[in-house]
Amino acid sequence: xxxxxxxxxxxxxxxxxxxxxxxxxxxxxxxxxxxxxxxxxxxxxxxxxxxxxxxxxxxxxxxxxxxxxxxxxxxxxxxxxxxxxxxxxxxxxxxxxxxxxxxxxxxxxxxxxxxxxxxxxxxxxxxxxxxxxxxxxxxxxxxxxxxxxxxxxxxxxxxxxxxxxxxxxxxxxxxxxxxxxxxxxxxxxxxxxxxxxxxxxxxxxxxxxxxxxxxxxxxxxxxxxxxxxxxxxxxxxxxxxxxxxxxxxxxxxxxxxxxxxxxxxxxxxxxxxxxxxxxxxxxxxxxxxxxxxxxxxxxxxxxxxxxxxxxxxxxxxxxxxxxxxxxxxxxxxxxxxxxxxxxxxxxxxxxxxxxxxxxxxxxxxxxxxxxxxxxxxxxxxxxxxxxxxxxxxxxxxxxxxxxxxxxxxxxxxxxxxxxxxx
Amino acid sequence: xxxxxxxxxxxxxxxxxxxxxxxxxxxxxxxxxxxxxxxxxxxxxxxxxxxxxxxxxxxxxxxxxxxxxxxxxxxxxxxxxxxxxxxxxxxxxxxxxxxxxxxxxxxxxxxxxxxxxxxxxxxxxxxxxxxxxxxxxxxxxxxxxxxxxxxxxxxxxxxxxxxxxxxxxxxxxxxxxxxxxxxxxxxxxxxxxxxxxxxxxxxxxxxxxxxxxxxxxxxxxxxxxxxxxxxxxxxxxxxxxxxxxxxxxxx
Numbered sequence: 001x002x003x004x005x006x007x008x009x010x011x012x013x014x015x016x017x018x019x020x021x022x023x024x025x026x027x028x029x030x031x032x033x034x035x036x037x038x039x040x041x042x043x044x045x046x047x048x049x050x051x052x053x054x055x056x057x058x059x060x061x062x063x064x065x066x067x068x069x070x071x072x073x074x075x076x077x078x079x080x081x082x083x084x085x086x087x088x089x090x091x092x093x094x095x096x097x098x099x100x101x102x103x104x105x106x107x108x109x110x111x112x113x114x115x116x117x118x119x120x121x122x123x124x125x126x127x128x129x130x131x132x133x134x135x136x137x138x139x140x141x142x143x144x145x146x147x148x149x150x151x152x153x154x155x156x157x158x159x160x161x162x163x164x165x166x167x168x169x170x171x172x173x174x175x176x177x178x179x180x181x182x183x184x185x186x187x188x189x190x191x192x193x194x195x196x197x198x199x200x201x202x203x204x205x206x207x208x209x210x211x212x213x214x215x216x217x218x219x220x221x222x223x224x225x226x227x228x229x230x231x232x233x234x235x236x237x238x239x240x241x242x243x244x245x246x247x248x249x250x251x252x253x254x255x256x257x258x259x260x261x262x263x264x265x266x267x268x269x270x271x272x273x274x275x276x277x278x279x280x281x282x283x284x285x286x287x288x289x290x291x292x293x294x295x296x297x298x299x300x301x302x303x304x305x306x307x308x309x310x311x312x313x314x315x316x317x318x319x320x321x322x323x324x325x326x327x328x329x330x331x332x333x334x335x336x337x338x339x340x341x342x343x344x345x346x347x348x349x350x351x352x353x354x355x356x357x358x359x360x361x362x363x364x365x366x367x368x369x370x371x372x373x374x375x376x377x378x379x380x381x382x383x384x385x386x387x388x389x390x391x392x393x394x395x396x397x398x399x400x401x402x403x404x405x406x407x408x409x410x411x412x413x414x415x416x417x418x419x420x421x422x
Numbered sequence: 423x424x425x426x427x428x429x430x431x432x433x434x435x436x437x438x439x440x441x442x443x444x445x446x447x448x449x450x451x452x453x454x455x456x457x458x459x460x461x462x463x464x465x466x467x468x469x470x471x472x473x474x475x476x477x478x479x480x481x482x483x484x485x486x487x488x489x490x491x492x493x494x495x496x497x498x499x500x501x502x503x504x505x506x507x508x509x510x511x512x513x514x515x516x517x518x519x520x521x522x523x524x525x526x527x528x529x530x531x532x533x534x535x536x537x538x539x540x541x542x543x544x545x546x547x548x549x550x551x552x553x554x555x556x557x558x559x560x561x562x563x564x565x566x567x568x569x570x571x572x573x574x575x576x577x578x579x580x581x582x583x584x585x586x587x588x589x590x591x592x593x594x595x596x597x598x599x600x601x602x603x604x605x606x607x608x609x610x611x612x613x614x615x616x617x618x619x620x621x622x623x624x625x626x627x628x629x630x631x632x633x634x635x636x637x638x639x640x641x642x643x644x645x646x647x648x649x650x651x652x653x654x655x656x657x658x659x660x661x662x663x664x665x666x667x668x669x670x671x672x673x
Contacts, residue, residue: 075445087511087550118445125495126551128564161443166454166493169549183453183479185492201448244513244554251555285512285550317513317554331515335549341492 003267006238007214008254011098017133019140022101028146030220031105034112035154038220043113047216049224051236055091056081056172056209057284057313059235059301066114068196069204077205078111079181080121080213082130083165083172087285087335088315091240091252092210096123096130099214100137104160106213108147109220111158114206118159122177125165135162169339173387174207175199176341187341188387211240211314231257235300239314243268246275246320257300257311261290264299265318275320279403281396283312285332286388288395289319291403309395325404326411329374329397330358336393347390350381354393366412374408375401424595426470433459437478450479453489457496465592466497495564500598502537502544503591504582506530507561508570510547513554518570522558523547525572529579537598542582544602565589 016022034043048063069076080103084092095103103121111119123131138160142148149157168186170176175189178200199205215237219227227237235257241264244250248269255264261280271277280290282299288309290297297303304311319328337351354377357370378394385391401408436459440452453475460471467490476486490496497505508514508523527533530543537544553559556568567578581587 084552085550088513088554089550090552090554093552124552125493126548126561126564129566159443159445163451164455164458165495166458167495168493180454181451182448183450183481183489185489187492201446242554244557245516250513250557281512315554317516319516323516327520328512328516331510331512335511338549 002255002259002263004238004254004256006218006254007095007099007102007211007240008252011094016099016101017097017137019101019137019144022099026221027101027217028105028141030217031108031146032152034109034220035156036152040113040115043109043216043220046219046224047113050219050227051224051234052212052215052219052227053235053237053301054209055211055215055239055314057086057286059311062208062212065196065208066206068194069114069206070197072204074203075118076114076116077200077203078107078114078116078119079174079177079200079205079207080107080110080119080210081172081174081177081207082121082123082127082210083169083177084124084127084210084313085169085172085339086313086315087332088242088244088281088317089284089313090242090244091314093124093127093130094252095210095214095240096127097133100130100134101141102217103134103210103214104137104141104147106210106216107160108158109216110206110208110213111160112156113216116206117157118161120161120163120181120200122171122181123162123164124171125167128164131162131164138162168341169335170341170387170389173389176387177207178205185341187343188389190386232298232300232302235302235311239299239311241299242313242315243318244315245281245317246272246277246322247318248272255299258298258303260296260298261316262295264316265295268318271318271320275322277318278321278323279319279325279400281315281317281319283310284315285335286310286392286395287312289399289403309399325400325407326358326362329400330355330362332396333358333393336389340389344385344390346381346384350377350390351393354378354397361408361411364411364414366408368409368412370412371401371405371408426468426474429460429463429471430474432463433474434478437475441479450481450485453479453481453486454493457486457490461496463593464595465503466500466595468595497544497602499602500594500596501592501602502542502598503594504542504587504589505544505546505561505563505592507546507548507551509549509551509553509557509559511550513550514558517557519558521572522560522570522575525575529575532600535602536600537602539600541594541598543579544598562587562589563592 010016010025014021044066052062053059054062082092082096107119147158147160163181165171165180171180171186173188174195176186180186181200195205195207197204230237237257238254239257240252240254242252250268253267278292281287282290282304290309301311333354337355340347340351342348360366361370375398378397382391382394437456440455441449444451456475457467461467472486472490473483476483510519530538530545532538532545534547551559551561553566558570559568560570
């Protein structure tokens with residue numbers, strides 16, 4: 001089985017929250033090397049060559065994202081996005097609580113690479129424990145001289161500010177996160193300008209995911225080549241995959257990208273006794289479903305995209321033949337209706353009315369025409385919003401309505417028999 | 423009426439420290455962290471806390487209100503000593519969260535976003551809590567509880583009532599009302615102008631659930647299912663005639 005341990009190495013065996021333990025196991029060696037021996041451009045160069053793509057959902061190449069920063073002499077900011085809330089995803093939660101120093105070392109390396117001197121980490125409000133753990137890690141690192149003024153006598157100074165959100169999925173979107181970090185409502189901004197040009201406090205800003213940044217110490221230790229040759233050429237490296245749903249051993253599994261879905265299912269213990277997997281949501285709540293005939297696809301960014309879905313945040317939910325997809329659709333639609341910030345009418349109204357419609361289908365008051373309407377409305381919402389939230393309903397909803405239409409029809413038929421005496 | 427001055431005095435040094443951690447005097451960034459501090463001490467974010475925060479960060483009260491009202495973790499009404507938040511999202515739902523939530527509602531006698539009569543429990547069905555590997559999961563005062571079962575729920579509630587539960591209760595400076603979320607208290611819309619259907623009338627024209635509309639449609643002879651007539655199709659053009667089943671997604 002191809003489970004590998006790179007970012008997850010030592011988790012569950014050692015108390016990696018302890019700075020001494022982390023350092024004994026090679027922690028902060030790369031940070032020291034970067035600051036004392038390498039130029040920021042060297043770190044950025046290794047990242048670019050590794051082909052590392054963002055682990056937060058969009059899969060944008062990290063090195064390229066950094067390269068968009070203008071050389072205008074303005075202060076720059078690095079923001080680590082730990083607002084993990086994509087349904088089905090629980091990898092950053094684990095990294096934050098289990099290996100806070102690895103995350104911190106990654107943040108420091110990223111901050112150095114982009115030539116910034118101030119980093120922020122935005123931690124989801126619900127991760128209260130993770131927030132306390134990370135604050136402690138930053139305090140320990142500061143006391144040990146790993147951050148602050150003149151790190152390792154190099155003349156480079158760096159500050160890290162730990163911020164906790166207060167419950168809003170939308171703050172995972174980078175411009176909403178920046179607004180929240182500025183003390184505003186977490187509403188996404190109009191783009192352009194992109195954060196690389198005008199971000200936090202109006203200055204050039206990079207927002208990177210926790211897992212993306214935590215990969216940096218390993219890239220420096222083992223070289224870009226090591227990472228680039230794992231998995232498919234345009235989608236290289238290892239990825240922590242959060243597997244949940246109808247499997248016997250749900251959990252976070254680190255695998256090379258390109259691992260077939262069937263193998264991931266096996267790693268997670270396979271389906272429950274006497275059950276068969278009928279659908280797979282491969283990239284968090286915002287991704288379209290794949291089905292049993294897709295189980296042999298490789299799990300990487302491009303293969304998923306080629307099959308009409310996405311790798312997203314790397315969260316796979318397996319559904320077996322006991323699933324009520326009308327209920328499942330309602331759960332996700334209700335989530336987006338709840339989390340819509342309300343700025344854009346298609347998203348705010350569309351999500352709300354889809355929720356109402358699905359509720360009435362489930363409660364036995366649905367019409368035959370409601371089923372087409374679900375697909376139509378979710379499609380009409382797409383592409384008309386400031387951020388991707390409004391576009392996130394269609395993929396799952398349309399794919400399950402199409403595939404499991406009979407389940408939806410059963411609800412409305414029984415409703416109509418009652419409503420219309422023949 | 424409680425005395426707010428000691429609370430403000432207790433938080434002031436923390437607030438000053440928080441405000442100092444942002445570059446170039448961007449003190450408004452401390453707004454959310456300061457509100458968290460008030461909630462830690464009082465159990466909720468009171469109007470006094472909002473006003474005090476506004477004074478510290480040098481913003482109008484409306485800005486602080488606007489921010490505070492955006493985030494679901496800020497309780498802008500007093501809440502119970504235990505805020506119970508089972509997850510209702512996908513991975514939990516398909517692993518039995520539905521039964522767990524029904525059990526909570528039955529045992530507590532309250533629904534989503536409500537507080538029990540004795541002021542001990544506030545109940546909210548939450549969205550994905552990023553612990554799907556141990557579904558169904560929940561948070562109690564933001565501390566995780568995993569692998570929920572009905573039995574576990576009963577044990578938990580009994581321990582909370584007995585004061586032996588290992589998550590400490592929230593402070594409670596004022597007795598909570600039944601609806602603890604501001605949103606749910608304002609959900610009822612105004613009656614509207616003369617002649618406009620009352621949106622609060624269940625089954626009425628303005629009923630957002632659409633139930634009344636469906637009932638009426640079912641009783642009337644006209645159409646549950648609207649089929650375009652041949653005449654209309656012809657009028658719509660020959661192209662449409664050839665593929666009358668053009669999908670609605672073509673809009």
